[in-house]
Amino acid sequence: MSAAQGGNARARSKRPTMVDVAREAGVALRTVSRVVNNDPTVGPEYVARIKAAIKALNFRPDERARQLRTGVSDTIGAAVRRIAEVNPALAAIERAAREGGLTLLASSTDFDEQREHDILISMCRQRLDGIIVEPIGESHSYLEPELAAGLPLVAMDRPLSGVSVDTVMSDNAAGIGMAFHHLRRHGHRRIAYIGDDERVFSGRERAAAFRACLLAHGEPVGDLVHPGEITAERVGAALDAVLHGPDPATALVTGNMDTTLAVLRRLGPEATRLPIVGFDDVPLADLLRPALTVVAQDTARIGATAVELLRARIAEPARPVKTVVVPVSMTIRGSGELRS
Incomplete structure (x- = not known):
């Protein structure tokens, strides 16, 4: 340690302890401890004296010691x-x-x-x-x-x-059902899904729920459900498959916010013509034209x-x-x- 460092260390005032508070208040150390720990059995006169001493000394309890003591x-x-x-x-x-x-x-x-x-x-x-x-x-x-x-x-x-x-x-399954049936009510029969990797629990639940919706309406599953890693390349390939195949989808459900954003970036201006319902709300979704319809989680x-x-x-x-x-x-x- 340099001389300057040593001088600074010596000049630094020592933090007051409960012993100092007890001396200032003229009470036993045990009584200070009880007040610091909010013991309701300490008399009001002692509480007032100890709190005055705490304020005068700018005492702060040692939180680490309390944690060790109480767990x-x-x-x-x-x-x-x-x-x-x-x-x-x-x-x-x-x-x-x-x-x-x-x-x-x-x-x-x-x-x-x-x-x-x-x-x-x-x-x-x-x-x-x-x-x-x-x-x-x-x-x-x-x-x-x-x-x-x-x-x-x-x-x-x-x-x-x-x-x-x-x-x-x-409620992942209910949310996917809401999105699917909302699009069905607006005349869509070829509805596709792009979502998260099924190794992720929510991605797996939402993809399974979408497959169940398709099966319940007698729709094919294989070419309409596209879960996977959320990258621009993978989402782009999924969009190409569902929108440019021999029997293209007319509407899309996206499985989470990140997928929705990747889809919107990939589609660009074309997104305004594709009916989309996203799972999760998206920042500034109401500024899009048309604004984005979503299944909103109560975060x-x-x-x-x-x-x-x-x-x-x-x-x-x-x-x-x-x-x-x-x-x-x-x-x-x-x-x-x-x-x-």
């Missing part, structure tokens, strides 16, 4: 797929956590399975009170020891694979429910595992109402 941090974690962009579910989690007196520590997995693993393990090591996760990986069995040790964990949007935890997600309710489930699990660790399915709704704006 409670009042902090929960959220590992979500993205936070760089608008994330209504994360905003709802943060709001519900704050209302419950909890601090939220959030991190983005960026749709990367290894990053998700590293983030979740790091959160487990920090001994948070609980974690909410939007799962990406194909297996989460590595979390089993943490669950066995009592870690409260809630899955949001899709279940965790390999472990049994509380889950909140949208605010999903986020709030995730926090409710987590708090319930913290309060009652042995309660039965619960899955909450949140209803979806149709937002009609024009694109899904174009006639064939």
Whole structure:
């Protein structure tokens, strides 16, 4: 350490401790501890003296020591797929956590399975009170020891694979049914689907629901359902297959926001002539002409429910595992109402 560094260290004032507060207030250290920890049995005279001493000394309790003593941090974690962009579910989690007196520590997995693993393990090591996760990986069995040790964990949007935890997600099948039947009511009989990879739970559920809709109406399945990785090339190939084949589709259902955006970019000006219903709302969807009709997820309710489930699990660790399915709704704006 240089002389200058040493001087700075010596000049820096020492943070006041509970011993200092006890001396200032003229009370026992144990009494200060009880006031700091909101013990209601301390007399009001002592509470007033100790609070005055705390204010005078600008004392701040050592949160790390409290956590070690109580095993409670009042902090929960959220590992979500993205936070760089608008994330209504994360905003709802943060709001519900704050209302419950909890601090939220959030991190983005960026749709990367290894990053998700590293983030979740790091959160487990920090001994948070609980974690909410939007799962990406194909297996989460590595979390089993943490669950066995009592870690409260809630899955949001899709279940965790390999472990049994509380889950909140949208009604994927009902949403796809809404989109399909809405287009049928507007005269379309050749309706195609482009969606996410079926390795993803929601992608698998939505593609299966669309196939079920086709089969229920006696429509062929093979050339109308196109799940897969969401890339410009793959989405472009799917569009070419459904729009330029021998029996082209007259309308389209897109399986999530990213697929919808990829479709709109690929079609460009041609998108205004293709009837589309998207699963998930899209930023600025109402500015398109025609504006985009969507199946809207109640992301605010999903986020709030995730926090409710987590708090319930913290309060009652042995309660039965619960899955909450949140209803979806149709937002009609024009694109899904174009006639064939």
